[in-house]
Amino acid sequence: MRLHLLALLAGGPAHGYELRQALEKLLGPAYPLPNIGQIYVTLGRLEQAGLIEGRHVSQSDRPDKRIYEITDAGREAVDIWYESPSEALRVRDxxxxxxxxxxxxxxxxxxxxxxxxxxxxxxxxxxxxxxxxxxxxxxxxxxxxxxxxxxxxxxxxxxxxxxxxxxxx
Structure with missing residues (x-):
């Protein structure tokens, strides 16, 4: 899920719920979506790894939210992911x-x-x-x-x- 979230963030900054909604809209009901807790844990790990940066945004009518943005290192990781062949062999099925x-x-x-x-x-x-x-x-x-x-x-x-x-x- 790390690279999926990075690829979404390559399109622009977002918070966790926006990322989940984007996955749901893109992949539809047939794809098992991660729960929001998994997304936020993954975002925390991506931030610790320096692949994204988060900042708090104040909201007057709601609790503050954290917006994430991809870093140059994150863009490089996404580029490598897109350039690498996907594992097609299923012998480890x-x-x-x-x-x-x-x-x-x-x-x-x-x-x-x-x-x-x-x-x-x-x-x-x-x-x-x-x-x-x-x-x-x-x-x-x-x-x-x-x-x-x-x-x-x-x-x-x-x-x-x-x-x-x-x-x-």
Whole structure:
């Protein structure tokens, strides 16, 4: 979440609630948002690391708020993040490791493991397909792409689970 918040702050100063609202608007209801406490803890750590600077702003009708602004070091971290390839390999996937280690751990029912994971994937797929859709607007396309990407990954996982079952039976 550190780099996500830094990327948002690269667009301009904001306080914690504004950052959470920006994530919610951009990513839509399908993306699990961090709670506000996580955001403020992360902002504190980013400030300690010198990647952002915070300042108090007085408000007459509300408690003071803290506005955060990205530093040059923070911009450099965001630039490095954007230039670095994202990890695409899923060989360290938790389910893959469960399947690979099941027999050695005395859990020989690999088919049962596959079936439980298949049910989980199908439930997530169902929730995505009938879930709440993002509000129309400039950012709704990103949220729709997120849902589409998650759906395609789940479908690929289901195909792979089928392949695993065929191989292990």
């Amino acid at each position: 938790e389910f893959f490791m469960k399947l690979a280690l099941a027999h050695r751990a005395g859990r020989p029912d690999q088919i049962g493991l596959i079936n439980r994971h298949r049910r989980h994937c199908l439930n997530v797929l169902r929730s995505l397909s009938k879930g709440e859709r993002p509000d129309p607007g400039d950012d709704h396309r990103i949220a729709e792409l997120l849902i589409e990407g998650a759906t395609l990954h789940l479908q690929a996982d289901l195909d792979w689970l089928e392949r695993c079952q065929e191989e292990l039976e």
